[in-house]
Amino acid sequence: MALDFLAGCVGGAAGVLVGHPFDTVKVRLQVQNVEKPLYRGTFHCFQSIIKQESAFGLYKGIGSPMMGLTFINALVFGVQGNTLRALGKDTPLNQFLAGSAAGAIQCIICCPMELAKTRMQLQGTGEYKLKMKNYKNSLDCLIKIYRKEGLRGINRGMVSTFIRETPSFGFYFLTYDCMTRYLGCEAEDSYVIPKLLFSGGISGIVSWLSTYPVDVIKSRLQADGVGGVTQYNGIIDCVRKSYHEEGWRVFTRGLTSTLLRAFPVNAATFATVTVFLMYMRSEDNLRECEPGPVIQQPSSL
Numbered sequence: 001m002a003l004d005f006l007a008g009c010v011g012g013a014a015g016v017l018v019g020h021p022f023d024t025v026k027v028r029l030q031v032q033n034v035e036k037p038l039y040r041g042t043f044h045c046f047q048s049i050i051k052q053e054s055a056f057g058l059y060k061g062i063g064s065p066m067m068g069l070t071f072i073n074a075l076v077f078g079v080q081g082n083t084l085r086a087l088g089k090d091t092p093l094n095q096f097l098a099g100s101a102a103g104a105i106q107c108i109i110c111c112p113m114e115l116a117k118t119r120m121q122l123q124g125t126g127e128y129k130l131k132m133k134n135y136k137n138s139l140d141c142l143i144k145i146y147r148k149e150g151l152r153g154i155n156r157g158m159v160s161t162f163i164r165e166t167p168s169f170g171f172y173f174l175t176y177d178c179m180t181r182y183l184g185c186e187a188e189d190s191y192v193i194p195k196l197l198f199s200g201g202i203s204g205i206v207s208w209l210s211t212y213p214v215d216v217i218k219s220r221l222q223a224d225g226v227g228g229v230t231q232y233n234g235i236i237d238c239v240r241k242s243y244h245e246e247g248w249r250v251f252t253r254g255l256t257s258t259l260l261r262a263f264p265v266n267a268a269t270f271a272t273v274t275v276f277l278m279y280m281r282s283e284d285n286l287r288e289c290e291p292g293p294v295i296q297q298p299s300s301l
Contacts, residue, residue, distance in 0.1 A: 010276050012072075015269035016065050021058035022261030024049065026254035027121045030216050031223040034246045042256040061120030064138035068113035075106040080173065095177040096170040103169025104162060111161040112154050116141040118222045160218035160235055164211045172207035179203060197267045204266035208258055213251035215258075217242070 025045045032038050039045035049057045080102035087094040116138040123134060135141035145153045179199035185192055208215075217238050224232050232238040242250045 006276075011269040011272035013066065014272040015265045016062065018268040019261045019265030020062045020065070021046075022257045022265075023117075024058050024060060024121045025257040026261070027118055027219055027223075029254035029257065030219040031118075031122065034250075042254075042260070045257070060123065061117035061138060064113045064116040064120065064141075068109050072106050072109050072113075075109065076102045076169070079105045080169075090177075092174055092177055096174040099173030100166045100170035102173075103165035103167075106169075107158065107162045107165050110165060111156075111158045112142060113138075114161065114218075115145070115154065115156055115222045118219060119145070119226065122223055122226055156224075157218045157222040160214055160221055164214040164218055168207045168211045171210040172203050175203040175206040176200065200266035200269065201263035204262035205259055208262050212255055212258065216251050216253055219254075 025042060028045055028049070029039060029042065039048055046058075053060075080098045083098035083101045084090065084094055087097060116135075119141050120135060120138055135144060142154060145156075149156075176199055179202055180195070183195045183199060185195050185199075189195070217235060220238050220242065221232060221235070224230055224238075232241065246253075
């Protein structure tokens with residue numbers, strides 16, 4: 001158990017490093033002003049951030065997901081595994097229910113983490129060198145939000161995060177279970193790693209597609225108030241105003257960068273986990289092909 005957890009943490013860190021630039025682009029596209037857009041699309045956003053803010057601009061806010069990684073993995077693996085055992089049988093439905101339970105519980109860490117990440121990603125938009133930093137780092141960001149808004153401010157977007165994470169994690173585990181069964185993963189199979197990579201990548205894409213519109217609303221709510229202007233009165237108000245001003249396409253904004261991110265992030269995670277376990281264990285002890293997959297937030301995924 002401890003080795004699987006450690007492997008998950010290492011694999012998760014690899015996934016964050018690979019996927020964070022795509023996440024920064026996704027957030028910028030989701031919250032930009034439709035009347036005065038800074039970016040024309042995913043690739044233009046990438047180019048603009050690198051040109052205006054350097055490549056490091058793509059990694060703004062990475063400290064927050066890195067800090068929360070260990071705790072999120074612990075919750076996800078612990079809750080998912082215990083729930084699956086409590087349900088008795090390893091069936092597709094139970095995989096979905098166990099994954100959903102894990103997704104729901106980890107929201108208590110995921111929500112504040114993503115709040116800090118979002119605020120850091122939006123800080124100094126379009127500036128190569130920040131003229132003034134509101135936040136030094138992710139921890140400083142959370143401390144300042146707490147001092148100004150209290151616990152309610154720290155948990156801004158909690159309900160939308162819960163609505164997103166619960167079914168998203170369920171679909172992730174369900175898809176991964178179905179894919180590995182279909183591909184016939186076996187420990188002695190010489191193609192087990194490519195199969196796991198493919199299964200993880202597809203699972204990440206499915207989990208994001210299942211709840212992406214909710215993620216747009218979550219990002220807007222967590223970004224609301226930046227610059228001193230509050231636009232939304234809650235989830236329903238955010239949905240109504242967003243749809244009224246921008247139409248149904250608003251709920252797919254940033255989807256391209258998200259899907260581009262989903263596959264390599266989960267591929268990197270599975271590859272790292274698998275190689276780590278193969279290095280730490282003898283092949284005789286690898287009795288199954290599922291080496292404790294790590295899920296990136298559909299925040300991660």
